[in-house]
Amino acid sequence: MADVPTPRIAVFVSTHRPVALFDSEILRPVQVGSALAAERYPWALHDDDGENISDQNPLYCELTTQYWAWKNIEADYYGFCHYRRYFDFSSELHCENPWGEVMADYINAHSQTEYGLDDATIASVIKGYDVITTEFKDLRRFPGGVSTPRHHFELAERLHPEDLDRVLAILKETHPDYAQDADAFLNGHRSCFCNMFIMRREPFFAYCAWLFPILERFVAETDMSDYSVEALRTPGHLAERLFNIYYAHQMRIGVGWRTRELQCVHFLHPERGDVFEPLSVSGxxxxxxxxxxxxxxxxxxxxxxxxxxxxxxxxxxxxxxxxxxxxxxxxxxxxxxxxxxxxxxxxxxxxxxxxxxxxxxxxxxxxxxxxxxxxxxxxxxxxxxxxxxxxxxxxxxxxxxxxxxxxxxxxxxxxxxxxxxxxxxxxxxxxxxxxxxxxxxxxxxxxxxxxxxxxxxxxxxxxxxxxxxxxxxxxxxxxxxxxxxxxxxxxxxxxxxxxxxxxxxxxxxxxxxxxxxxxxxxxxxxxxxxxxxxxxxxxxxxxxxxxxxxxxxxxxxxxxxxxxxxxxxxxxxxMGSPVRARASSPRAIGENSPLRKVVDPLLPIGSRRRELARAIGLAISGRS
Missing domain, CATH: 3.90.550.10 (Spore Coat Polysaccharide Biosynthesis Protein SpsA; Chain A)
Structure with missing residues (x-):
């Protein structure tokens, strides 16, 4: 595999597209699905170096980065976030939207300072903790009438509720001591999101050794040949729920983790600002x-x-x-x-x-x-x-x-x-x-x-x-x-x-x-x-x-x-006529969904508010 420096703290930023980056040695961009990519980004690490599951990125999403880091990187702390979603390491409590995310515009020096995304601040926040997660949110406070994590999964129209039951059955068979934690989580009201966490080496390796065999068996036993693009990402969605179950189990049995929760910052414009070279044309x-x-x-x-x-x-x-x-x-x-x-x-x-x-x-x-x-x-x-x-x-x-x-x-x-x-x-x-x-x-x-x-x-x-x-x-x-x-x-x-x-x-x-x-x-x-x-x-x-x-x-x-x-x-x-907003994306909620009665009056189709809500919804559902 490529020669990768050994970091003390490595927070990997999964991306499948060119994006702006913070000036940081700790925040390390990783191109996910590199084995399938038409272009390899020279500014990023690649999840197909060494032992990997890069070619399964359409199923595992950002988990291909997690697997790659587990198998190939030596570090004291392992962290994971996304090209548009980062932890807020600052000491300030920032205002959140109704879905519990801090919304920001651009990835640049200004936002790096505002959200403490510099190496010194990141290191000072992580020091002394075993596990850091995004904040656990009460789903009942979210718009749309969500009640429990199970209900939240069922509301995702492109996913299949029976897949959740299938992975739970695998979990309870292979790890029966987790059964009560799974039921308590799915029927409770709190969850953290986005497959984002930072762990010391020992709990991270233990978690990966627990998680990936469960997902591998789920993939082997599930016919996904007719699944939609979003449904194919089910293993990634399931991992988000499984992490919560794993965390709850460790808390219940008293492993003694020192834990901390951080706010999640969602950047609306993670794209790189272009710098153009002169055209090479005749004339x-x-x-x-x-x-x-x-x-x-x-x-x-x-x-x-x-x-x-x-x-x-x-x-x-x-x-x-x-x-x-x-x-x-x-x-x-x-x-x-x-x-x-x-x-x-x-x-x-x-x-x-x-x-x-x-x-x-x-x-x-x-x-x-x-x-x-x-x-x-x-x-x-x-x-x-x-x-x-x-x-x-x-x-x-x-x-x-x-x-x-x-x-x-x-x-x-x-x-x-x-x-x-x-x-x-x-x-x-x-x-x-x-x-x-x-x-x-x-x-x-x-x-x-x-x-x-x-x-x-x-x-x-x-x-x-x-x-x-x-x-x-x-x-x-x-x-x-x-x-x-x-x-x-x-x-x-x-x-x-x-x-x-x-x-x-x-x-x-x-x-x-x-x-x-x-x-x-x-x-x-x-x-x-x-x-x-x-x-x-x-x-x-x-x-x-x-x-x-x-x-x-x-x-x-x-x-x-x-x-x-x-x-x-x-x-x-x-003539003073209103100019109709152009819809730039398909509907994110089905025609017959009961959520239409809540969403459409507040977020008209094609409106800027609708697009913002859609972006937030993607974040909450764990989509990369």
Whole structure:
């Protein structure tokens, strides 16, 4: 087998997919089902090294890691968790959902600190205990009317209750002294979940020597040839119940274990944050980055479509979306739609983990948190030293390759002067001018640029600040336009000003007369000229073509929007109709289940609450 260092404490993290990892020597990722996998992850251990049951992972789930560790690893403590579920080693009691789990977003440095998932804390918590489990919960407190562990198993519609009876019969035959413990547990009201535990070597080896022969006999005596995918996982589900029985028996006979219970943390987004290398394609590449969440996908798609519709056939456009929770369905739909452009590549990167833990707010209702994602570009695309950033509330009428080719020299970025800010500076009250001087520290307030279209010299931006420094600066609550203000304050004197036609703000609510016209004559004239032949039209105000009829330059927007797959949805937004949530997964509860009466009114099908509940349900049922 592979040469694996001997750890004093080894907590194995079972995973079957690429996931984010904590900075830890104790938390050791293991690729489960490696014997069946098409790809072996070089960053993980593998459950098919040495003596193993890796090829039985479809039946045993995360237990293939447990078996592998039992047979091949020398340690003082053995622990097991999952790629999205970890123990909470912190001293703080965290708020739990109705199913008894602490819900968290991302696996990163922030959550590692919050939940004590660093090596020093983990070691200090484990020291002195024989067995650590997740908390034992009273099932009667769960939603859905669950009463006992037996009832809980019977409610799992894809499992077979007779399998529970079959394994109990095997247990009572082979270990009759466990009979009363099995009956007491299954007819009681408390249970711990998820096949998660940490044990000293001696009790761990004794438990494995007890558990696996029982499961092996169950598999040998059970015809599972017609079982569903979920039902095939029955040995893993049974192990979760058998662990509780084993634990109860040891407590009853007084083996003297020193035990402790820890909260379970369920991470909703365990995926890795992507770092992209430059494309290896023929022709010169134009890297373009946009940011969006799932709700903004129709507008995002319209922006990208307008850009590629006017793109040069001689260039290749590397379109990277910094996103937060864009659904798999939306990603698939966008990829299929943009296949018509062979000179473009569409890539998605989950940016949420990179901004998680920062105090990021906006002082304008129409500005979203995604506006901060532009600071991430220098880290997400480390191989590019020049990148074009576009907001997703604009349409492109020119070829952005021409914009990308602008020589920035030593400038940190290229941008268009902000006519709205200049108009505010021109007001007689002097408030915006004072803000620019006193808060932003700018010597030339009329040099303030609009950040919806940015040509970034990412090499220079990296020298100026790290991503961490940019985000902390942008968290200043005294700023009006947080991220845009920070860019202006930090980059003054390092800006190449672009032709105004590359970022033409629309005249919403008569703002050109009320605000823009107060700018210096040269600035206002440049704005008026840019409107004659705009290369990018930016709907930067509160009025957008999809939320207000008669918006300035709306006809340009709809010329592109009506050709996208989201035209009906955009039209519905304009007419004030509710946009129906797209269901992204099959129903988790059968049509005839009595739980429908409880679940459907509270968790409508296709809703975000429904998907969250489904994720929690998977955790409680022990599914990997």
């Amino acid at each position: 010169r590449v134009v890297p373009v980055v946009l940011a969006s969440d799932d709700a903004y996908v129709p507008m995002l798609t319209t922006t990208i479509f307008s850009m590629l519709s006017n793109a040069s056939n001689e260039r290749h456009y590397d379109v990277v979306i910094l996103e937060r929770d864009i659904s798999a369905e939306h990603k698939s739909l966008m990829r299929r739609f943009f296949e018509r452009f062979p000179n473009a590549t569409l890539r998605f990167s989950d940016a949420g983990s990179l901004v998680d833990g920062y105090r990021l707010t906006t002082n304008n209702a129409h500005i979203s948190i995604e506006t901060y994602y532009r600071f991430l570009i220098q880290e997400v695309l480390p191989g590019y030293d020049k990148v074009l950033y576009l907001d997703a509330d604009l349409i492109v009428e020119g070829d952005v390759a021409e914009l990308f080719d602008v020589d920035l020299g030593e400038s940190a970025l290229g941008a268009v002067r902000d006519i709205d800010f200049a108009g505010n500076v021109g007001y007689r009250d002097g408030k915006r001018k004072a803000y620019a001087h006193d808060v932003l520290g700018m010597s030339d307030p009329y040099g303030y640029f609009q950040a919806g279209v940015l040509l970034l010299n990412t090499a220079a931006m990296r020298r100026l600040h790290s991503v961490d420094e940019w985000l902390r600066l942008a968290g200043n609550e005294s700023l009006i336009y947080n991220d845009q203000d920070v860019l202006n304050a930090e980059c003054e004197g390092r800006v190449t000003y672009l032709d105004a036609s590359w970022n033409v703000m629309t005249d919403f609510s008569g703002r050109a007369e009320r605000v823009f016209s107060f700018a210096p004559a040269w600035a206002f004239k440049a704005y008026q000229q840019s409107r004659q032949a705009p290369r990018i039209v930016h709907y930067a105000g509160v009025e957008k073509p999809w939320n207000a009829v008669g918006t300035d330059q709306a006809e340009r927007y709809w010329r592109y929007a009506r050709k996208t797959p989201f035209y009906e949805e955009l039209s519905a937004r304009l």
